[in-house]
Amino acid sequence: MREQYRAQDGGLLEGDLALHPMEQFTRWFKQAAAPGSPLPEPNAMVVSTADAEGRPSSRTVLLKSYDDAGFVFYTNYGSRKARDLSANPHVALLFPWHPMGRQILVTGTAERTSRAETEAYFHTRPHGSQLGAWASAQSSVVASREDLDARYAELAARHPQGTAVPVPPHWGGYRVTPQTIEFWQGRENRLHDRLRYVREPGPTPTWLVERLSP
Template identity: 50%
Template sequence: MTTEQRDLAALRRDYAERAIEVTELTSEPSAQFARWFAETDAVARKSDAAWFEANAMVLTTCDQGAGPSSRTVLLKGYGPEGFTFYTNFASRKGRQIAADPRVALLFPWYPLERQVIVQGRAERVPEWESDAYFASRPRGAQLGAWASEQSQPIPDRAWLERRLAEFSARYPDRVPRPPHWGGLRVVPEAVEFWQGRPDRLHDRVIYRRDAAEESGWSRTRLSP
């Protein structure tokens, strides 16, 4: 065993005694997600977990040439219809989603030793929904959406700051939403809830769309 392996082995710890009981889960995943999100957000707001954002999620997209790529984005809405975030449509993730809308989301909720994995298809939200959210953003974030040609190479930081100043002068009052910026909603096909358990015998339950079920979803326990 190398020194690095020994050092990492020393980080091993057991998980708390929490459990998932299938009979206690909701019949469809958005309600169960709402339960877990509320519990996680309550922990995140405590001072000892100030570093943690419950709505931070890892979005994975796929490029036919480069393969999968992941990045952290912020969840801005959720419900039975899906999970919503906002981005520059011309960014790498925006271009990849336009070419292949199949995506995955991962919510790494470390404080409660949980994670939620969503698999589905991303689609644009209605224009009015993007307009409403953009109008709620701070002015600096609104201007940043104009200034940043997201994912494109730039010569230096000064170039970005000049762009910000240019758009600030162009829009001294109301900042309109850029046509290349808006919301994407991930409509789930499968949602897995994972709870860490002692001895690495974790609890995993996956919801899958199933027209034969009254709720439209089946629930299956998976081996860890």
Template identity: 50%
Template structure:
């Protein structure tokens, strides 16, 4: 179970001018390579006692302001984010021998942005958001099926399903973004954009 990373290299001269342009380039590469769920990232949070938890979420927005994902605001991740206002997320593009990590403060996405994304979701996904009490203990699968059927009946006559009050987006506003490219002999390339008083600084880290 050992792999020699020889797929590519990363140096300062090939780096895009901003972290979000570089991340978009790598995301485009992952999409072009046909990777499954190329916009999936492992989101790490912690509670007020410092106990960490992680899970995979899908990135639905990327620009100079940060990364956006959507979720239930009553979920464990949202409780953590509300308490600490901080998160880290990693894109694990194993097939390309790359990963990118974003770390920074978080904020809720405004209602207009949430509604715009919500209206692009399939109807089934919208109904699921109304039905699922995310992260709560339930007795069995029947509880979910019953809640989904109830949601279907509730909105049966509605052409558009409204955004649930407990659902919306989070944005990670990075203070650090690291790009990692696997290299032979574990001498990997690690280039980091770090926010400072003078703007974004690019630093090379030892592997």
């Protein structure tokens, strides 16, 4: 079970990179999401957090937006990841684009999005997903699948298709402000390209690019 990576377009060199890491992310993301891409969900990312005692946990969520300020995802504020982030805002993101021989690794800090931003996104979700945000007390113990389905059915009767679903007060977004963003391109013989942007302090953020040994 060993894959020999062969880089697209001859690998990743420093001269290939955009000046800003989010511009570079956009380049790769457009390729990952293009028609014919081997990735079924290119916006799927692994979010890793640690609690106040340093115990880590990871899960896969969907990236819902990004810009120069960072990466945004949404969740239940009572979930394990949200509890972790309340105690320790440091977070890592991983985009595992293995069919393309690529990964993107992000480290940074997370903070909640504004309520207005959360509400605007919530109303774009499918009706069933809006109900699901109310039905599931994410990460808590549930008695049975039947109990969860009964909660959903009750909500579906109360808010039938075509009616407005209020935004749960316990649900919302996080924006991850990156401190480092690494672009990993697989190469033959495990001599991969790893180019990392590092945010340098200052009133106007600037980025240093480092090459890491594979």
